[in-house]
Amino acid sequence: MNYEKLQFNLNAYKETGEILDGARFLIHEFELDDENFLGFGFRDELEKNSILLTANGEIGDMQEVLIPRNLFDFDLTLVLNMLAHEMLHVRQKSPKMMILDKNEREWQAYYEMLFHTNFPQIPELSDYYKNFFGEKALIYYGRMGEGSELQLKYLEQKLEVEKLLQDIKNKA
Template sequence: MISFENIELTIKTFHKHGLTKEAALWLLKVYELEHPNFTGFEFREAAKPDFILMTAEGEIGGKQIIRIPENTFEFPLVLMLNLLAHEMMHVKQKAPGVAMQDKNEREWQAYYEMLFHKEFPLIPKASVHHQKFFAEKAMIYYNRSEKEANPLRVKYENQKLEIEELIKSLG
């Protein structure tokens, strides 16, 4: 694998030349995020330091695009990699044969992935600040499921305990 410093340098070069989509596609290859249900990147409004929005869009069971800000690579690369992994989880979840309908479950799984990188093990850990944020978001989606004997709560109980332990360890 290419060193993180070289990956960062390559991304800065792509960004300098206005090749944001190409940079993102290259990262999908380098970090083994590719999926056959993904059809490409499209741009959305510019991100701000306190609000960076990426979305996977397309019908559940159909092909997906990911909308990214044109200024994606003006922000820390580790954070952008985690956001890309989150959206690629949605691409997988919406693929034919999976077609996960429940948005709370999709978001729960995607935020869990941002914390533990089980689907995409090459993605680096985010900062403690962002890990806390991702953990809080995961718990919001977990808590939206009904409390009593909900199959999703039972299915993800062990992952919930992992997140609670992580939150404690982060302080």
């Protein structure tokens, strides 16, 4: 993928205020689209240096991903990983998957940001963001309930996340 050309296109969308079209362009370019995806809408921006996207819709229904208007002010690799996170939620809430437990959905989505098992075409995050999202993943793992069936289901992945975080710490 030619990131210079990609950034050029995104800057054009940004300059013309076509942020939703730019987001659609990215999910098309990176093959993130899903039949359960309704489209993009805007959400309020949190702060200039904070980014939040959400997949909205009832489980089993079509999902709309809400993005901030300042989405393209952020690092492209971060944006792509955040989009992949939400597009995984779109799949998880589809009639095909119907993952009911929010902790399981979040665990899977943060794990995806670290290891790209569903979307291998998404670029790797910096160690800073891997550490940040790895810690978030472990919070959701903990919320599954100590020794629960869900924790047992994801124990091997948890060990992978812990190893990744330890490797990052050892580099520092």
